[in-house]
Every structure is written in structure tokens, then in C-alpha cells.
Amino acid sequence: MFKRLLMFSLTFTLLFNCAVTEKPEFVKLDNIKVIDSNSKRITLSADAFFLNKNDVGGTLKTDDLKVYINDAEVATIISDEFDVPRKKNFTIPLTVTVETERLIDKNSLGGLLGSLISQSLKVHYKGDIKYKIMGYSSTYTVDEIQDVKIKL
DSSP states (O other): OHHHHHHHHHHHHHHHHSOOOSOOEEEEEEEEEEEEEOSSEEEEEEEEEEEEOSSOOOEEEESSEEEEETTEEEEEEOOOOEEOOTTEEEEEEEEEEEEGGGGOSTTTHHHHHHHHHHTEEEEEEEEEEEEEETTEEEEEEEEEEEEEEOOO
């Protein structure tokens, strides 16, 4: 009987002393930039910034984060799970490589020519990042547009 009471007390103490008050806070998607470009591919990167105030971590995963360039869908980011550090600010890198052939079609040719002249692309990240911990899951909606300079 004493062992059961001790186990119950220990479990109760552990559950209520760990702060799992809320999911990590999605701060912003920023630092969208072209990290490499050539005649065959364009590689884009972005950072998703989060703040975790909890004593426990969890995992984050992007399953269906779409990338649009000049309003044309060009790629989907599917990533491995990222471990969420406890009580810390952290970033998740989101990198995608786009074949330049995907940018060229008769519907977006005018936009692409305009981008080459202005040396910038309109990059749009849209979709969800999923957070999981101990059977609980939550979703963050990402919808960020930035003009990104390209080097020819």
C-alpha cells in the first residue's frame, strides 16, 4: 500500500511540476533568401522562429508547406521531425531547391521576365507546421510573402 501511495505521489508531483501550459509560440517566418541560383536550379531558404516556454520539448514537422514563386506553385517542403528544445528560443531551417523549368510556362512567362529585369522574386510560403508532444498535437499556419533579390 505504501509503495502505491509513493508511486501515485511521485507521478502526481512530476505531472504538475512540469510546465506544459501551452504549445510553443510561432513567432515569424523570416530570412527568406536565395542561397544559390544557376540556370538549372534556385535554392531558397527561410527560418521559422519559435519560442518554447515549457519544461518539455516535443517535435515539429512540415508535411505540406507549399512554396510559390511569382504566384506559381513550384515546390512542397516535407521535412524530418525537428526536436523542440525546452525553455528556449529556436529556429527551424526550411530549405527547398526549385528546378528553373518549373518557373517557365506560358502562364508565368511575363512574371518571370519581369523578375529577371527587376532581379527579384515574389516568394510565398504557405501551409502548416505540426507540433506533437505526448499524444497532443497542434498546427501552426504559415502564410508569408517576401520579395527576394536574385543574383544573375
